[in-house]
Amino acid sequence: MAPYESDDITEDPKAGRRKAARYVVPVAVVGVAAATIGLVPALADSGDPDLPEISAQRLIEKIAASDVEQLSGTVRFSTDLGLPDLGGLESGLTGGAAGSGGGSSADPTAKLTELATGTHTLRVAADGPDRQKVSLLEDAAEYSLIHNGKDVWGYDSASNEVFHAESAEAGTGGKKDAEPPATPQQLTEEALKAVDDTTSVTVEGTAHVAGRDAYRLVVKPKDSGSTVGQITVAVDAKTGMPLKFTLTPASGGAAVVDVGFTQVSFAAPAASTFDFTPPKGAKVTEEEQPGATEKGSTEAPGRTGSGEHPFGKDSGSEDGPGGLDGMNVIGDGWDSIATFDTGGEGVPSGSETGGGALGGFIDSLGDKVTGKFGTGTVFKTRLINALVTDDGKVYVGAVTKDALVKAADAAQ
Incomplete structure (x- = not known):
């Protein structure tokens, strides 16, 4: 099938190219990200389903039109950036921000950075724009991030610490707000923002993911200077929701980012899923809003926060990721380079x-x-x-x- 060129789906190709570098980085690291296995199960482990043919353009439109707001399931999340073993330094880089200086180990800003390395299992649930929950399952503990109406709670069972913030997004509606972080859907949406005329987009076969039939959408940079080999997305044939996201490097080898559902249901989760009351004896830290003073925790000072929450927030700005002043973008598409002094x-x-x-x-x-x-x-x-x-x-x-x-x- 011929590649679908992105200038047919990008209203402003020039703007799309400028933003490419901005969005590729958080997708990879999440990300950012970041972001994240040799995922089990594999994309197709029991025979490819026989589905009607679909063009890349139509499949992208199907993703954009997907209206899934209610779901629950399990996600395996892996990143392999090829970083060296940090040893004792690792805790200082990822945990120090939360565990020292009066911070809270339940603060999602620090806790979710753990997704940037290794393999993790997440339980996710969503019920409309005002209720989402993500739980990071660890060996003998669990970290949960819960958005329920006006409240955002983070709870670290290992330390019995709670982080609380008020959600500025509560009641505003909007499909974007209904998506939990670190899911194939979010990663796919960020990746598709980088699609322009430097990109090849094709549909290459079908797959079974989490017991559901899916199409395989393949996104490849045309430029030789990119380190991205290709992005493969398994798109649910019925709902149009991405079920699995895999980014492989141009250098070959294991995936850099591999995130996918191993189990998923589109039924409404029980309302109690999003209930949270701080356990007895837990240390509760309140997030400080911009300009606030002396607003802290019940047992320790709170951190000075940005006022942004992990659900339904854009960490970037027109100045670049994180709002870095003076950032410029050199080049187009996947070869874009962000530069600043x-x-x-x-x-x-x-x-x-x-x-x-x-x-x-x-x-x-x-x-x-x-x-x-x-x-x-x-x-x-x-x-x-x-x-x-x-x-x-x-x-x-x-x-x-x-x-x-x-x-x-x-x-x-």
Whole structure:
């Protein structure tokens, strides 16, 4: 089947290209993300279903028109960015923000960063725009994030800590708000925002996922400079909802991001699913709203928050991911590179940091490079690469090391 070119579905192709780099990064890391196995079950483990033919354009339209607001199920979530073993440094990088300085281990901002590495099992449930729940299942504990009306609760059973915030989105409606984070549906929607005329989009066969018949939508960059090999989405044939999202790198090997339902139901979850009362003796931390002062927890100071919540919020802005001022985008489509100036010096080497775990971590990630721009270090993963020049300029994208150096040279 011929590729479906995205300029037929993007109202403003130029805007779509500019935003490509902005959305590819959170999809990969979630993400961001981020974001996330050798997922079990595989896409098709019991024979491909015989479904009517469908074009890529029609399948994308089916995804966009999907109106699933009620569901429950289990999601396996995996990321393999090829990062080195951080050892004792890992807890300092991912858990320190929440576990020290008066923060809460139940704060979702810190807790959900765990999805950026390894394999995890999530239980998800949604019932319209005002009720969602995601539970991260661990060996002997569980972390739950619950949105019920005006309240957003985070609960860490291991520490018996609770995080509470008021949802500014409550009652506003809208399909987007009904989606729990870290699902194939959200990842697919972010990926499709990067589709433009530098992209090939095709339907390549069918699959069984979580006991349901699905089409396989394949999204591939046409440009050779991208580190993205392809994105494969299993789209539920009946509802149009993505059931599985797999991103494989151009370098080959295991998927970088592999997220999919292993069980799913589209029946309305029980109302009690979204009920939450802090357990007796739990430490409850209230999120501070922007401009608030001295509003904290019942047993410890609260953190100063952004006022943004994991459900139904856009972490980016027109200035780039996270609202970084002065960010520019170089190039189009999948070869897009985000660049900004830190206003300071480049990243020190391991010897300059005094060695140890941090120094070894920095040196293991970085490759020294030179060019017309001067000298710098490329920090690499299996998907996202970043060049930090010695004078503090940063170039980052889902592109190769050579593409980053070329962009830095061209900026001189």
